[in-house]
Structures are given as C-alpha cells and as structure tokens.
Amino acid sequence: MTARPSQPNESPESELNVARNNVNVRAWLFCSVLVLAAAAARAEIDAPSFQNVVVRQGDTLWGIANTYLKDPSKWDQILKYNRLPSSDPTVALPGMTLKVPIQLIKENLRAAHLIYMVNRVLFRRKETADWKGSSEGMELFRGDSLRTLDASKARVKFLNEDLLSLDPNSLAIIKPMHEDYDVELKTGGIFVGRSRVVTASARITPKTRDTQYSAKVKPDLSTTVEVYTGVANVEGQGKSVDVTAGMATEVKLGLAPNVPTKIADLPDFEARAQDFNGESMAGKARVRIADGAALPTGAGADQVNSALDANNLKGAVTELSVGLPISGYRVQASQSRNFEKIVLDKVFDPDAKIDLTYENVSAGVYWFRISLIDLLGTEQPFSAPKLYTVGLGKQLKAEGPDLKSSFVVSKPAGDENVSSNIYRVVGRVTEENMTVAVNGKPARIDENGNFAVDVKLNDGPNILSISITDAKGNADTITRKVTLFGHYGGF
Numbered sequence: 001m002t003a004r005p006s007q008p009n010e011s012p013e014s015e016l017n018v019a020r021n022n023v024n025v026r027a028w029l030f031c032s033v034l035v036l037a038a039a040a041a042r043a044e045i046d047a048p049s050f051q052n053v054v055v056r057q058g059d060t061l062w063g064i065a066n067t068y069l070k071d072p073s074k075w076d077q078i079l080k081y082n083r084l085p086s087s088d089p090t091v092a093l094p095g096m097t098l099k100v101p102i103q104l105i106k107e108n109l110r111a112a113h114l115i116y117m118v119n120r121v122l123f124r125r126k127e128t129a130d131w132k133g134s135s136e137g138m139e140l141f142r143g144d145s146l147r148t149l150d151a152s153k154a155r156v157k158f159l160n161e162d163l164l165s166l167d168p169n170s171l172a173i174i175k176p177m178h179e180d181y182d183v184e185l186k187t188g189g190i191f192v193g194r195s196r197v198v199t200a201s202a203r204i205t206p207k208t209r210d211t212q213y214s215a216k217v218k219p220d221l222s223t224t225v226e227v228y229t230g231v232a233n234v235e236g237q238g239k240s241v242d243v244t245a246g247m248a249t250e251v252k253l254g255l256a257p258n259v260p261t262k263i264a265d266l267p268d269f270e271a272r273a274q275d276f277n278g279e280s281m282a283g284k285a286r287v288r289i290a291d292g293a294a295l296p297t298g299a300g301a302d303q304v305n306s307a308l309d310a311n312n313l314k315g316a317v318t319e320l321s322v323g324l325p326i327s328g329y330r331v332q333a334s335q336s337r338n339f340e341k342i343v344l345d346k347v348f349d350p351d352a353k354i355d356l357t358y359e360n361v362s363a364g365v366y367w368f369r370i371s372l373i374d375l376l377g378t379e380q381p382f383s384a385p386k387l388y389t390v391g392l393g394k395q396l397k398a399e400g401p402d403l404k405s406s407f408v409v410s411k412p413a414g415d416e417n418v419s420s421n422i423y424r425v426v427g428r429v430t431e432e433n434m435t436v437a438v439n440g441k442p443a444r445i446d447e448n449g450n451f452a453v454d455v456k457l458n459d460g461p462n463i464l465s466i467s468i469t470d471a472k473g474n475a476d477t478i479t480r481k482v483t484l485f486g487h488y489g490g491f
Contacts, residue, residue, distance in 0.1 A: 050081065050099040050100060050101060050102060051099075051100055051101075051102050051105055051139070052097050052098070052099065052100075052139065053068055053097070053098045053099075053100050054097050054098075055093045055094070055095055055096050055097070055098060056095075057095070058092055059092065059093055060089060060090055060091060060092055060093060061075050061078060061079075061084070061088075061089040061090075061091075061093065062075055062089035062090055064078070064093075064098070065078070065089070068100060068104075068105050068106060069100075069104050069105065069106065070104060070105070070106050071104070074104055075089050076089075077101065077104060078098060078100055081099045081100075081101070082098050082099055102159060112139070112140045112141075112156050112157060112158045112159065112174055112175070113137060113138070113139055113140065113156065113157050114134055114135070114136060114137065114138050114139075114140060114146070114154060114155070114156055115136065115137070115155055115156065115157045115338055116136065116153075116154065116155035116298060116337060116338050117134060117135075117136055117152065117153065117154045117155070118151075118152055118153040118154075119149065119151050119152035119153075120133060120149055120152050121133075121134040121146065121147070121148055121149075121152050121153075121154045121166075122134060122146075122147040122148075122149070123138070123140065123144060123145065123146050123147070124144065124145040124147070125141070125143075125144055126141065126142070126143030126144055126177065127143070131147065134146070134154070136338060137338075140156060140174050141174075142174070142175045142176070142177050143173065143174070143175070143176055143177045144173070144174050145171065145172070145173050145174070146166060146171070146172055146174060147170070147171045147172075148166050148167065148168050148169060148170050148171075148188065149168065149169065150168060150169055151168060152168055153165070153166060153167065153168060154166040156174065158175075158182070158195070160194075162182075162192070162193045162194050162195055163192070163193055163276065164183060164190055164191075164192050164195060165190060165191040165192070165276045166188070166189075166190055167188050167189035167190065167191075167216075168188070169187070169188050170185070170187060170188020170189055170190065171185075171186040171187045171188060172184065172185050172186065172188075172190060173186070179198075180196070181196040181197065181198045181203070182195040182196045182197065183195055183196070183197045183198070184197075184198050184199075185197055185198070185199045185215055185217055185223075186199075186200075186217070187217055188216070188217060189214060189215065189216035189217070190214065190215055191212070191213070191214045191272055191273070191276045192212070192213065192214075192215075193206070193211065193212050194206045194209065194211060197215050199215060199217050199221075199223045199251075200217065200221040200223075200253060201217075201221055201222055201223045201236055201251045201252060201253040201254070201255075202215070202223040202225065202234055202235065202236050202251040202257070203234070203235040203236070204225055204232055204233070204234050204235075205232065205233045205235070206230060206231075206232055206233075207230070207231040207232060207233050207242065208230035208231050209230070210229050210230040211227070211229060211230030211231060211232055212227075212228040212229045212230065212273060212276070213225060213226060213227040213228060213230075213232045213243070214226045214228070214269070214272065214273075220252075220253065221253045222250055222251060222252040222253060223236075223250070223251045224248060224249075224250050225243055225248060225249050225250075225251070225257075226247075226248040226263050226269055227243045227244060227245050227246070227247055227248070228245060228269070228270070228273040229245050229273075230244075230245060231243065231244050231245075234249050234251060234257045235257070236251040236252075236255060236256050236257050237254060237255060237256050238256075239256035239257065240257065241257045241258075241259065241260055242260075243260045244260070246262060246263060246266070247260040247261065247262060247263065248260060248261060248262070248263045248264070249261070265448070265450065266426055266450065266452070268410075268428070270410045270411050270426060293362075293363050293364040293365070293392065294335055294362050294363070294364025294365065294366065295335070295364060295365060296335050296336070296337070296364075296365050296366055296367055296387060297335060297336045297337065298336065298337035298338075298367075299337070299365075299367075299387060303387055304365050304387065306387075307365050307387035307388055307389050308387075308388055308389070309388065309389055309392075310333070310354070310356055310366070310368060310388035310389060310390050311354055311355060311356065312354075312388075313331060313354050313368065313370070313388065314353070314354055316370060316383070316386070317329050317370060317372075320370060320372055320383055321350075321372055324372060324374060324380075325374070325375050326350050326372050326373055326374060326375070327350065327373050327374065327375050327377065328347050328348060328349055328350055328373040329347070329348055329350070329370055329371060329372050329373055330345070330346070330347045330348075330370070330371040330373065330379065331344065331345075331346055331347075331348060331354070331368065331369075331370055332344060332345050332368070332369050332370075332371075332382070333361065333366040333367065333368050333388075333390070334366060334367050335364075335366060335367070336367065337367050337385050339367070339369070339385070343361050343362075343366065344356070344359055344361050344366075346359065347373070356390055356391075357391075361390050361391070362390075362391070363390060363391030363392055364389070364390060364391070364392070365387055365388070365389050365390075365392070366387070366388060366389075366390060367385040367386070367387060368385065368386055368387070368388045369382040369383050369384070369385050369386075370382065370383045371383070407427070407429060407430075407434075407468045407476065408427050408428045408429075408430075409425070409426075409427040409466055409478060409480075410426055410427050410428070411424070411425060411426045411427070412425070412464065412480040412482055414480065415480060415481040415482070415483075416480070416481075416482050416483070417482075417483045417485060418457070418482060418483070418484055418485070419484070419485055420484075421456060421457045421458075421459075421484055422454055422455075422456060422457070423454070423455050423456075423457050423462075423464075423482055424452055424453070424454050424455075425438045425443075425452065425453045425454075425455060425464060425466060426450070426451070426452045427450075427451055427452075427466070428448075428449045428450050428451065429445060429449045429451065429468065430449055431470070433470065434468055434469070434470055435468070435469050436451050436453075436466070436467065436468050437466075437467050437469075438453040438455055438464060438465070438466050438467075439455065439464060439465050440465075441453055441455070457482060457484040458484065459484050459485075460483060460484060461481055461482075461483045462481070462482045462483070462484060463479055463480075463481055464479065464480045464481075464482055465477055465478075465479050466478050466479070466480070
C-alpha cells in the first residue's frame with residue numbers, strides 16, 4: 001500500500017495524520033495475517049487422528065460407544081465423521097468400518113498398526129492364548145503380542161508415528177497395560193526410535209528426540225543395546241549408563257550395564273538402521289541396474305536383481321485364478337511394499353495381454369499386487385506383493401564387473417546432506433584379497449571384512465568415489481554425493 005500524496009492546501013498536521021493512518025492499516029493487516037496463520041496452525045493441530053472400528057452383525061452406534069469410548073455419551077461425535085443410514089443410536093448398523101477420533105477411545109483400546117511384514121508373522125490378543133496369522137495394516141491394541149518366525153520380519157507404527165522393527169525369531173508385547181514403557185521385548189531383537197523398551201535384564205529410555213537404537217535379548221536373557229543416533233539411557237539392577245551414537249553396552253541378567261564400547265559390526269548395524277528409516281535398499285551398491293531407474297523400498301539388492309518383467313504378470317494371474325472363473329483382474333504397482341503411493345492401478349480383461357509400455361510408469365523395479373474379479377464382479381483380496389521390472393527388458397542391465405557378492409557400501413547408501421566436515425565411509429567385503437579405496441585413499445579392512453575411511457569434506461557438494469579391486473585386477477567403482485552445510489569441527 002502506498003501513501004496518498006498530499007494536496008496543495010493540506011497542512012503538515014494532515015500529512016502526519018495520513019502517515020499515521022497508513023501505519024495503522026499496515027499494523028492491522030499484519031495482525032490479521034498472524035491471527036489467520038495461528039488459526040490455521042491451531043486447526044491443523046486440532047485435526048483429529050482416527051482409529052478404524054469394524055461394525056459387526058447387530059452392532060448399534062450406542063453399543064459401539066459403550067465399548068470403545070471413554071465417555072459413551074459422546075456417541076454423536078461418531079456421526080460427524082461417518083455417513084450412516086440413521087442417526088438413531090439404537091438402530092443396527094450395516095457391516096462397515098467407522099472412523100472414530102483416537103482421543104475419544106479408551107486408553108486400553110487405542111491401536112498401533114502392523115504396516116509391513118515379511119513371511120508369516122503371528123499375533124496374540126491380550127489375555128488370550130491363541131496365536132493367529134497377522135495381516136498388513138491390521139490394528140494392534142495395548143497388551144497385544146507380536147511374534148516373528150525364523151525368516152519373518154515385522155514393522156509397527158505407533159499412534160505417535162514412532163516405528164518399531166521386529167527381527168526374525170522375536171517376541172514383543174506392544175504397550176503393556178498399566179506400565180510406563182512402550183515395548184516389552186521377550187526374545188529376539190528390535191530396532192526402535194523414541195520408544196521405551198524393557199527386557200528381562202534391562203530398561204532402555206531414549207534421552208533425545210532423535211534417538212534410534214536396537215535391543216537384542218540373548219538366550220541367557222542378557223541384553224545388548226546399540227545406539228544409532230541420539231542418546232539412550234540403559235539401566236540394570238538400579239544402575240545406568242548413557243549410550244551415545246555409535247556405542248553399545250551389554251546388560252547381563254542381575255548385573256549393572258557394562259561400560260559402553262564401540263559397536264562391533266558397524267556396517268551391518270548401519271545397514272539395519274538405514275532399512276529401518278527407509279533411507280535405502282539393503283545392499284544398494286550391489287544392484288545391477290541402469291542409472292536413473294526407480295528402485296523399490298523394503299527390498300534387498302538380490303531381490304531386485306532377480307525381479308521378473310512385469311509384462312509376464314499374466315503367469316501370476318493364471319496361478320492365482322486356478323479354480324476361480326474371473327471376469328477380470330486389477331493390477332497395482334508401487335515403489336513401497338505397503339503401497340503408500342500407487343504408480344499404477346488398472347483393471348484388465350481376463351484375456352487381455354499385459355503391456356505397460358504406455359502406462360506412464362517410469363522405468364525401474366516396483367512392487368506389484370493382483371486382485372482377481374469373479375464373475376459376479378466381486379473383487380478378491382490382493383495377492384502378496386512381488387517385484388517386477390518395468391521398461392528394463394527381461395534382464396537388468398549390468399554395469400561394469402559384477403562384484404555384487406563381495407562389495408557392500410552401507411554408508412553412504414545414497415546421496416546425503418551432512419553438517420560435519422568429517423565423514424566416515426563404511427562397508428564390507430565378503431571375499432579375500434580385496435582392496436578398497438575412497439577417492440584414492442586406501443581403506444583398512446579388518447578380519448571380518450569391515451572397512452571404514454574418514455574423509456574430509458569441502459563446503460557444498462562432494463563426490464565420493466568408492467572403488468574395489470580383486471586379486472585379478474577386476475575393479476568396480478560407485479560414486480555418492482555428500483553435501484556439506486554449515487560445518488563445524490575438523491582434523
């Protein structure tokens with residue numbers, strides 16, 4: 001807004017009044033903007049999160065309110081977020097799923113979700129004896145137990161958005177009732193963020209907002225805690241130690257925690273952390289694929305290398321439809337195994353040839369799933385996700401010597417932004433007589449094949465060239481970009 005020019009007959013006092021009015025208008029506009037911004041922020045904060053409640057035969061709105069709500073008299077709040085055939089709370093509802101604001105639900109019924117699983121994962125409801133098969137997306141309630149088998153894994157998302165990753169052969173109780181911790185780890189191992197974990201020998205409490213750590217329970221009930229970021233307090237027998245990033249401690253049953261030491265197998269641990277954070281695919285340095293191709297999350301390098309061409313999906317449809325006449329089938333594709341963002345969703349006729357050439361899907365490797373449609377038009381549940389390639393032909397393109405079985409770079413697994421000008425490149429070789437260099441600087445390889453090299457970074461982008469050479473002189477090189485912002489420290 002510009003000031004009105006003074007007129008010839010106006011006095012200096014009039015000009016001063018005009019200036020004051022302009023200032024007042026600007027101040028009013030500024031305050032209005034602040035009020036609107038605060039209201040928008042408050043609305044975003046106040047926006048409710050929901051939990052799904054499945055309506056069973058004979059359920060009424062009043063009955064659901066009595067079962068799930070802390071205050072059953074607020075049954076009418078459910079009407080605000082669901083389209084129901086009747087507002088009468090005594091009328092039986094049809095089979096459906098209701099969205100209920102989480103803040104209304106009883107504490108003991110608030111849910112976490114199983115968002116990812118590999119192979120068979122079992123769950124057991126609180127105070128029951130039977131183990132049942134889990135499914136992705138299912139709700140887990142306070143006191144429920146989750147169990148992974150020999151070759152299975154699971155990932156849980158809590159209501160506060162924190163994650164828990166359960167290793168194979170593990171058993172954990174999710175948010176035990178009447179306890180002040182989040183997870184009780186009975187056997188096996190987990191990787192978590194801000195969650196408080198209790199085992200038979202230890203109690204682990206995050207001390208910083210960015211804390212991420214793993215806990216493993218051994219057969220003798222001792223607990224090993226390894227910290228990836230932040231600080232975790234580890235307690236045993238009334239004594240505790242603070243464990244910082246890159247350090248580990250062990251707590252034997254009935255004893256105090258050991259003095260923290262450096263993590264023994266750092267590359268393997270960092271690969272687990274990157275998988276937990278969804279930062280990269282495990283073993284990405286071993287992937288034989290053309291530059292620029294899309295890569296899936298939740299998959300290993302060897303899985304990607306063995307993916308089939310998506311134009312051969314018809315074979316999978318044939319296998320799924322044995323004994324079931326179909327009128328069509330739906331195909332979905334996504335880079336994430338839990339299909340958070342779908343890049344392809346198309347229904348095909350039963351005899352149509354699958355050709356994704358013109359489906360506007362970028363070349364790469366994707367998770368695919370298939371849902372059959374029967375002769376009555378009913379769509380069946382989706383099949384388990386499998387990896388297929390799009391636009392890459394029948395074979396993935398090889399780049400240089402194939403050293404995939406002997407060379408893993410776990411950090412950096414991809415391009416990174418950092419604030420320290422000292423960066424440690426870590427990884428592992430699995431064959432003897434291999435040499436590794438980073439930007440020409442030789443790496444020391446220990447007896448287990450682990451290597452690490454400290455590199456000094458310059459401000460801005462830095463290209464790291466990581467090379468491996470075998471005894472016959474065969475070589476392979478990968479590059480990563482690490483960008484330094486606002487650095488501190490140095491040699």
